[in-house]
Amino acid sequence: MAVVDFSGKITLGEGSATLRKLVRELVENGRRKILLNLADVDYIDSSGIGELVGAYTTVRSASGELKLVHLTKRVRDIIQITRLFTVFDVQPDEASAVRSFQ
Amino acid sequence: MAPANQRLEVTLETQLESVDRAENIVMHVAEAAGFGEDDVHKLGMSVREAVINAYNYGNAQDPQKKIHLVVEFEPERMIVHIVDEGHGFELSDVPDPLAEENLLRTSGRGIFLMRAFMDELAVRRGPGGGADLVMTKKLPHRVGDNGQR
Numbered sequence: 001m002a003v004v005d006f007s008g009k010i011t012l013g014e015g016s017a018t019l020r021k022l023v024r025e026l027v028e029n030g031r032r033k034i035l036l037n038l039a040d041v042d043y044i045d046s047s048g049i050g051e052l053v054g055a056y057t058t059v060r061s062a063s064g065e066l067k068l069v070h071l072t073k074r075v076r077d078i079i080q081i082t083r084l085f086t087v088f089d090v091q092p093d094e095a096s097a098v099r100s101f102q
Numbered sequence: 103m104a105p106a107n108q109r110l111e112v113t114l115e116t117q118l119e120s121v122d123r124a125e126n127i128v129m130h131v132a133e134a135a136g137f138g139e140d141d142v143h144k145l146g147m148s149v150r151e152a153v154i155n156a157y158n159y160g161n162a163q164d165p166q167k168k169i170h171l172v173v174e175f176e177p178e179r180m181i182v183h184i185v186d187e188g189h190g191f192e193l194s195d196v197p198d199p200l201a202e203e204n205l206l207r208t209s210g211r212g213i214f215l216m217r218a219f220m221d222e223l224a225v226r227r228g229p230g231g232g233a234d235l236v237m238t239k240k241l242p243h244r245v246g247d248n249g250q251r
Contacts, residue, residue: 012154013118046151046215050208057206074143081218082211083200 001033001101002026003094007040010048019048023055023066032064033101035094039070044078056088065101067091114153114169116161124171125150128182131173135180136242144219145182145239151212152184152235160186160233170228175241179221184235185228193225 004026010019019036026034036055044052052068059066067089071079079085091097112127114120129146137145153169161167172183197204199211217223220237228234 011150012121045147045154046209046211047154049211053206054208057208078215082214083205087205 001035001098002031003035003037005037005040009043010041010051011043011045012047017051019051020054020058023058027058027062027064032059032062034059034064034066035091035097035101036066036068037070037094038068038072038075040072041075042072044075049078049082049084053084053087065089067097067100069094069097108175110171110173112171114171116157116163116165116167116169118157120169121150121153121157124153124169124184127171128173132180132239135175137180137239138242141239141242145180145237148216148219148237149182149184151216152182152237155212155235156184156186156188156233159191160188162188177241179238179240182237184237185230186232187228187230188232190227190231190233191225193223 004022006019023034036052056066068079069091070093071090079088079090089100091100110127110131112124114124125146128149129142132142132145149171153171156169157163161169167187169187170183170185172185174181174183193213196213197210199205199207199214204210213223216235216237220239222236222238224236226234226236
């Protein structure tokens with residue numbers, strides 16, 4: 001399992017391109033179980049949400065799994081109101097994530 | 103509390119930096135108007151999304167075009183306009199990002215977030231024919247003002 005610790009903002013022009021690049025590189029290097037730790041992400045906008053979805057579909061189309069852990073309240077709220085809780089597998093902690101990856 | 107009928111107008115370039123700039127301006131104004139941290143964040147983010155919309159779609163990233171930010175106060179509410187110089191659009195034409203078939207789209211959530219975070223959202227035709235995105239949020243009542251302003 002690859003754990004990616006992301007921090008700061010995931011917004012247009014800031015963290016979103018970095019996230020896309022990181023996840024794509026992991027997939028290209030053969031990683032198929034990716035856990036995004038968003039504990040230090042205090043802000044995400046619609047572009048950032050789009051990048052999370054893009055990362056998710058990139059991993060899925062390589063037959064992998066992308067999961068999220070440690071969401072801050074703001075990120076959790078946005079994922080909730082955009083109904084993406086039905087898409088993303090949000091894990092309570094790393095240990096649970098390890099167990100949940102097949 | 104911001105006095106009634108106060109108005110602020112800023113002309114922004116069609117560039118990525120305008121997104122942060124507009125967000126910061128509105129957050130400062132909202133803070134000065136007495137909004138709490140959560141509402142200041144919601145107002146800032148709604149303006150951010152509106153300016154991204156104007157930058158990407160309205161003005162199609164054309165540096166010759168401008169984005170106009172207007173903040174107005176009425177006795178009970180703060181009104182923010184983001185006006186672009188594009189061709190305008192109808193809210194009813196914006197796909198629902200919560201629909202099953204749109205959940206995995208990587209864009210198209212901006213308008214939805216503005217609606218979720220503001221009390222009212224409308225799209226009018228701006229003076230130059232572009233979109234005038236009008237967002238409204240009720241002003242907070244201060245403790246001890248008994249609803250009087």
